[in-house]
Amino acid sequence: MNQIAAENQTSITIDDAMSESNELDSCYNCFQHFVTNGFxxxxxxxxxxxxxxxxFFSSLSRNPQISYRTKIVAIHKNSxxxxxxxxxxxxxxxxxxxxxxxRGGDANIKYAWYGASKNEICETVMHGFSWRRHSISVSPAKHGLDSVLCSGVDGSGVRHLLLCRVILGKQEVVREDSRxxxxxxxxxxxxxxxxxxxxxxxxxWNTHLNCNILPCYILSFEAPLYLSGEQLNLNCHVRLLIC
Structure with a gap:
């Protein structure tokens, strides 16, 4: 019995080590993709x-529980x-x-966050923003929580945000439920x-996507598990209504 218990414990230890190794490989592969594409x-x-x-942490101040439990894994710069x-x-x-x-000499350029899945971030880095939607929504630098909630967890448990420079020019108000x-x-x-x-x-808007947005940094981070589920879906649903 002791031998069986020892073998089971060894198996669990090996499984845990392999799982951790796979997560590290997944994270490395993602970062390698960023590096390959000039970051x-x-x-x-x-x-x-x-x-x-x-x-980043200041932009999460609306929810201290998320801010306190969020950890930055890496920052990559567009070079x-x-x-x-x-x-x-x-x-x-x-x-x-x-x-x-x-617009009278002011292009109204701001920094903004964009959260998405790892695959979409990689596609954006490689090819630019997708033209398949009629618009995208990005979060002002001091209001990053919505983009965090719309980021997707990759195979290593890491989420990714783009920090972009955005040309806003003159703005108009659009309702959240506008389609x-x-x-x-x-x-x-x-x-x-x-x-x-x-x-x-x-x-x-779609007509301005890759003229008005320039990705400058990729911030990779770990966040609480309760970002998944209804809270995440609700926030992304709101964003997709206007995208």
Missing amino acids: SKIDESSFEGDIIKTS NTSQCWKIRAHGFGVYTKAVADT DQFHPSSMDFDSAVDDISSPTRYII
Whole structure:
């Protein structure tokens, strides 16, 4: 009996070790994909790493329980030098100037979070944002909780957010339950928000997706399990109503 118990314990230990190894491999493979596509890992304690970390946890302040139990795993910076990315960055600069010229000299550029599954993050890094939806919703830098709730857990238990620079230009209000607007209501507007005075969502229309949004960093983190389930689905459902 003692031998059987010992063998069972050994089996459990091996299974646990293999499971942990598989999770590490999954996490490594994901990070390797980021690196392959021009993102380099930066130290959390570096100047920019500390700013991003502080901004991230500050954006979770509406829910201290989530903030307290959330751990940053890695931060990757967009350092892509490929011709494709140079074109995208140049296009962002050109559009920034065009919007600024149209809107009295201010293109209204902000940083914003975008949460999605690992696969979508990887696809976005490689090919840009998908054109299959008529808009996407991103969270202002100080309101990252919605994007956290819409992030997907990968095979290693890690979630990922994009931190992007976003050209907002002149904004109009769009209701959360609106499904019948697919573009700016007129040439007077460039993007939309849920609230002009205190926005928690920036809405970028399909026609502007890869001109108005430039991914700058990928933040990978572990968060409480109760982000899954109804709370997650509810928040993502709200976002999809306007996307």
